[in-house]
Amino acid sequence: MYFNAYQIRNTDGTLDGTMTGYYEPLLSGSRQYGGAYLYPVYGTPSDMxxxxxxxxxxxxxxxxxxxxxxxxxxxxxxxxxxxxxxxxxxxxxxxxxxxxxxxxxxxxxxxxxxxxYYTRAEIERGALKAPVLAYVDDPVMLYSMQLQGSGKVRMTDGSIRRFAYAEQNGRPFLPPLARSGGAASGAHKLVVRGMEMQIDVSDE
Structure with missing residues (x-):
């Protein structure tokens, strides 16, 4: 594998700045529920x-x-x-x-x-009244697509469907935390986008 190195500068020539990352996850999906395809990709709910x-x-x-x-x-x-x-x-x-x-x-x-509006937990228990656009086989990748705001789904017939953000439930984003040490350690695991990162909750 080979790489090229690039230097990124601001328009005024300075080097200080912030970079953010973005990608569109690719999922496998079907128009029909069943088999490995158990996780719905919802459209905008009609009752919001x-x-x-x-x-x-x-x-x-x-x-x-x-x-x-x-x-x-x-x-x-x-x-x-x-x-x-x-x-x-x-x-x-x-x-x-x-x-x-x-x-x-x-x-x-x-x-x-x-x-x-319904919480994520209520939605995952089936409370949502919304059209199902597709069913996918990986809940972690679906969660990643929801966080990113868009993604692509390769359907069983080989076609690629692109999905983009349309709406939200209005609830604040609360990334799941799992304690990884004793209560006094303050160490937690942050689970987001399918990855685990160690964080110290005492460190602001």
Missing amino acids: LYLDARRVPGRMRGGVSAARIDGHNVIPLTDVTGSGLGGLYTLDLRDAVPDIRDKKIRLRLDGERIVP
Whole structure:
């Protein structure tokens, strides 16, 4: 194997900077569930609702109030209490976190309550109401594709399908941690993108 060396400079000629990496994982998949193909690649869910966090008064954040639904948009109401009357619902924003980019809170309707959208654990238990675009054979690679935001799937007929980010559940990203030492050691394993890295949680 042979390599070429490159030097990367900023536009002003300086050398200090930050580099990031990105790749598109290649998975094996099928249009049909079965055999090795057990893990669904979901499309955008049909029951997701959106609330612009900028429209939520400070006193309503993190609590319970009333709202109405207009299409897929949630409209908070500041002068109404109660639920289930005249198209009004209880808006429960406890555990709700707006996305830092589009400022939207992802929600769903649960009876007469509007609540934060399903967690990853709930989705993996089958709670999600969304079209399945393909089934793949490797949950670790699927997780990697979800983190990257895009990827390719080689289908059983040999064709390649490309998938790109369309939506999220609105929950904060919490990488799985596994303790690798005694409680006093502070040593943990960070498991992300199918790889394990040792981290010291006492080191900020």
